[in-house]
Amino acid sequence: MGADHHGPAKGLTRWLFTTNHKDIGSMYLWFSFAMFLMGGTFALVIRSELFQPGLQIVKPEFFNQMTTMHGLVMVFGAIMPAWVGLANWMVPLMIGAPDMALPRMNNWSFWILPFAFTMLASSLFMEGGAPNFGWTFYAPLSTTYAPPSVTYFIFGVHLMGMSSIMGSINIIATIMNLRAPGMTYMKMPMFVWTWFITAFLLIAVMPVLAGVVTMMLFDIHFGTSFFSAAGGGDPVLFQHVFWFFGHPEVYIMILPAFGVVSEVLPTFSRKPLFGYSSMVYATASIAFLSFIVWAHHMYTVGMPIAGELFFMYATMLIAVPTGVKVFNWVTTMFKGSMTFETPMLFAIAFIILFTIGGLSGLMLSLAPLDFQYHDTYFVVAHFHYVLVQGALFAIYCGVYYWLPKWTGHMYDETLAKTHFWMTFIGVNTAFFPMHFVGLAGMPRRIPDYALQFADYNMLSTIGAFITGFSQLIFVVVVIKCIKSGKQATDQVWDGAHGLEWTVASPAPYHTFSVPPQVR
Amino acid sequence: MLRAQQRRRPLAGSIATAAIFMQSAMVLAEQGARSDTNMRYGVTDVSHRVYDLHMLSLWICVAIGVVVFGVMFYSIFAHRKSRGAVASHFHESTKLEIAWTVLPFVILLFMAIPATKTLTDIYNTDDAALDVRITGYQWKWKYSYPKDGVEYFSSLRTPRDEINNLAPKGENYLLDVDEPLVIPAGKKVRFLITAADVIHSWWMPDFSVKRDAIPGFVNESWAIVPEPGIYRGQCTELCGKEHGFMPIVVRVLPEGEFSAWIATRKEEAAKERELMSQSFTMEQTMERGKGVYEKVCAACHQPSGEGIPGAFPALKGSKIAMGPIEGHLNIVVHGKSGTAMAAFGAQLNEVDLAAVITYERNAWGNNVGDMLQPIDVANFKKGK
Numbered sequence: 001m002g003a004d005h006h007g008p009a010k011g012l013t014r015w016l017f018t019t020n021h022k023d024i025g026s027m028y029l030w031f032s033f034a035m036f037l038m039g040g041t042f043a044l045v046i047r048s049e050l051f052q053p054g055l056q057i058v059k060p061e062f063f064n065q066m067t068t069m070h071g072l073v074m075v076f077g078a079i080m081p082a083w084v085g086l087a088n089w090m091v092p093l094m095i096g097a098p099d100m101a102l103p104r105m106n107n108w109s110f111w112i113l114p115f116a117f118t119m120l121a122s123s124l125f126m127e128g129g130a131p132n133f134g135w136t137f138y139a140p141l142s143t144t145y146a147p148p149s150v151t152y153f154i155f156g157v158h159l160m161g162m163s164s165i166m167g168s169i170n171i172i173a174t175i176m177n178l179r180a181p182g183m184t185y186m187k188m189p190m191f192v193w194t195w196f197i198t199a200f201l202l203i204a205v206m207p208v209l210a211g212v213v214t215m216m217l218f219d220i221h222f223g224t225s226f227f228s229a230a231g232g233g234d235p236v237l238f239q240h241v242f243w244f245f246g247h248p249e250v251y252i253m254i255l256p257a258f259g260v261v262s263e264v265l266p267t268f269s270r271k272p273l274f275g276y277s278s279m280v281y282a283t284a285s286i287a288f289l290s291f292i293v294w295a296h297h298m299y300t301v302g303m304p305i306a307g308e309l310f311f312m313y314a315t316m317l318i319a320v321p322t323g324v325k326v327f328n329w330v331t332t333m334f335k336g337s338m339t340f341e342t343p344m345l346f347a348i349a350f351i352i353l354f355t356i357g358g359l360s361g362l363m364l365s366l367a368p369l370d371f372q373y374h375d376t377y378f379v380v381a382h383f384h385y386v387l388v389q390g391a392l393f394a395i396y397c398g399v400y401y402w403l404p405k406w407t408g409h410m411y412d413e414t415l416a417k418t419h420f421w422m423t424f425i426g427v428n429t430a431f432f433p434m435h436f437v438g439l440a441g442m443p444r445r446i447p448d449y450a451l452q453f454a455d456y457n458m459l460s461t462i463g464a465f466i467t468g469f470s471q472l473i474f475v476v477v478v479i480k481c482i483k484s485g486k487q488a489t490d491q492v493w494d495g496a497h498g499l500e501w502t503v504a505s506p507a508p509y510h511t512f513s514v515p516p517q518v519r
Numbered sequence: 520m521l522r523a524q525q526r527r528r529p530l531a532g533s534i535a536t537a538a539i540f541m542q543s544a545m546v547l548a549e550q551g552a553r554s555d556t557n558m559r560y561g562v563t564d565v566s567h568r569v570y571d572l573h574m575l576s577l578w579i580c581v582a583i584g585v586v587v588f589g590v591m592f593y594s595i596f597a598h599r600k601s602r603g604a605v606a607s608h609f610h611e612s613t614k615l616e617i618a619w620t621v622l623p624f625v626i627l628l629f630m631a632i633p634a635t636k637t638l639t640d641i642y643n644t645d646d647a648a649l650d651v652r653i654t655g656y657q658w659k660w661k662y663s664y665p666k667d668g669v670e671y672f673s674s675l676r677t678p679r680d681e682i683n684n685l686a687p688k689g690e691n692y693l694l695d696v697d698e699p700l701v702i703p704a705g706k707k708v709r710f711l712i713t714a715a716d717v718i719h720s721w722w723m724p725d726f727s728v729k730r731d732a733i734p735g736f737v738n739e740s741w742a743i744v745p746e747p748g749i750y751r752g753q754c755t756e757l758c759g760k761e762h763g764f765m766p767i768v769v770r771v772l773p774e775g776e777f778s779a780w781i782a783t784r785k786e787e788a789a790k791e792r793e794l795m796s797q798s799f800t801m802e803q804t805m806e807r808g809k810g811v812y813e814k815v816c817a818a819c820h821q822p823s824g825e826g827i828p829g830a831f832p833a834l835k836g837s838k839i840a841m842g843p844i845e846g847h848l849n850i851v852v853h854g855k856s857g858t859a860m861a862a863f864g865a866q867l868n869e870v871d872l873a874a875v876i877t878y879e880r881n882a883w884g885n886n887v888g889d890m891l892q893p894i895d896v897a898n899f900k901k902g903k
Binding site for chain 1: 553554555556557558559568569572573576577580583584587588590591594595598599600601604605606607608609610611612615616619620623624627630631634635637638639641642657681682683684688691692693694716717718720722724727728729730731733734735736738739752753754755756757758759760761762763764827828829830858859
């Protein structure tokens, strides 16, 4: 490090003007964690209100703002930027590149985000309140009937979209152009592959989201009637366009998770990933299918039966490549020599709990059953299993896995395991009972409920608070790890393979100025 | 596995009972056994088939889970480094990969076939004996019987005090309405579902009927309910602030009683029409107006008339409520486009419109002093 004469600048300008992928990666990760705490606070407001039947803490109109903001902040502020942060840090290190291909744009993609979310969050303090129409913002509730702050929401979404598009262009350019000599596509690490495919999904669908919010903007301010039946428009059109973005969007949040787990499992099983090439093809198939299943979110809108059947069959097909992935992971563990450090715990929990979410997804894919499941807590349970126990667990998995490489210190394993187990107990206590209340008939997005749902709601709330406060343990682990801890070796984990483990720990400010040779 | 006794006792039930049960308010449903942990069996042929398919797919998922997690837990136990396990190095097997691509596909077929059959039946709305038109409003339902000229609104009956924890919660807390939808037993009833403002969704779990109510569209669904009884459901599409407070109740009557009921409703509708030509005193009008206001307007403009700043304007001291009466009449009858203010001319009759406008002009210290008669409203609607 002493010989490093291109070290970081000093003070605030280091962060403001940086074009270094490691600095930008760190900023993304800190930002997303801040958003995670904010979205989590909104969730705790929701769960507090639902602790008992009756209205106790908040009014229904504020409750709706909380569900909306919770969804938006978690999806666009916490999960997505966390993945971009991990990509920034790790993709160049894993392919042997000196930095991202478009460093100046990288700085921009990050610095747009704080403005976008300040704009979105400021709507909480506006007259009429924050957006209150759900994170799916169905028209005409989000147009004719929306609070005035909807315009800020629209511009916020535009900014987030620009950030994501620039970020994904950068990732694609980096992967296509800056791979070390000898690293062919089919030698790329799985995390790089999954992000490569995710980036294409982002480029394809973020403009669709921008389109749909722009149509809303025109309906609200310029007298058009895209989504108003009275003016010759079509409220269902909104849902088609939204979900054409929305379904690939959920895969954008989960595909990099597949990548992380495919890195971590072989390391701690001390055995190569089973079926590497079929993993790549499965990821690509899932990405392709994500474009032709969107209307399974809309089985109850009254589509013709032909449409209903097409979307049902296509959706069921997703189970095949997803199954391949799960079977391959289990086979990777089989006959390995496993140890159970925190990243491995998160990876195993990911496989089990994501599979549970996947199986409830299979049930939801059956259109006649969806008439009973749709818009109930069963759906809420399903998507929290795939996004919290799925995406979030994989993010934690990746962070613990690479943290020693970033900081140069080993984290406190006992504290980290406590974080894992508390979170594991918390999320399952919070989300598993939601399957029951959903099947029993509790609709989602309601601030008050019939008495039969009381017990499980109380249980969910207790689980949510356990989850929420356990995340403070994570803050302690990370800060401790930055400041002190056992010096990490370059390889960090004895079963780890890949270019990122060939550089020093902590990774120097500039790495791979001379490209490594991959055989 | 799928026999009737077990339907009401899903696997999770026993785990759940062992878990926390603090304040139990388990009310047995009037009709259609209700479970706290599983989908209900329901009362129609369709709902039974949906339930069976649900249990089939649930058990398939459980079986897949047992196999996959079984292998995984075995590995976690047997192939750990602390037990001295040495890692193998296999990482490919085309045969295995093909097997676990094809096998899930076959399993899917076993689910797709019954699902397709059930879906086809759900979509067959032909040969209905009775049509009922269901219209979603913020935040109530309108039920109309087009053939008989009968229509009425159905809104939440649970008192605000119960919601605000000022009174003990009743048996059908949040699931009770002033006027349920009434249909005959044993007949194919077709539901024509639409909405007047935002998107709602009409869900009756016991019939396995859920259809979005979309402004500008009419969706169709149907049910044949064999047994008379009272069935309860809720709106299931976020429709604004009172979304959680617009339940659905269906009363199924034996055929004879249904005919008698619809005849009575027809007579009442005729009597109500007679009221239109009568005149009322200020006192009568204010009393009726207060009732209409609380049922129709108070959700947004609040019982105090003060509205919710930024979302719903105050009527107390408002320029419209205290200005010329024509302006006030105009906004109530025609609504205000681009806002949540609906055109109530289509929702309320002349008597109620006259009463509620009079009430708004004279309540909460507005004291304008003027009033409307039903005939004034009728003239206004006709174009003065």
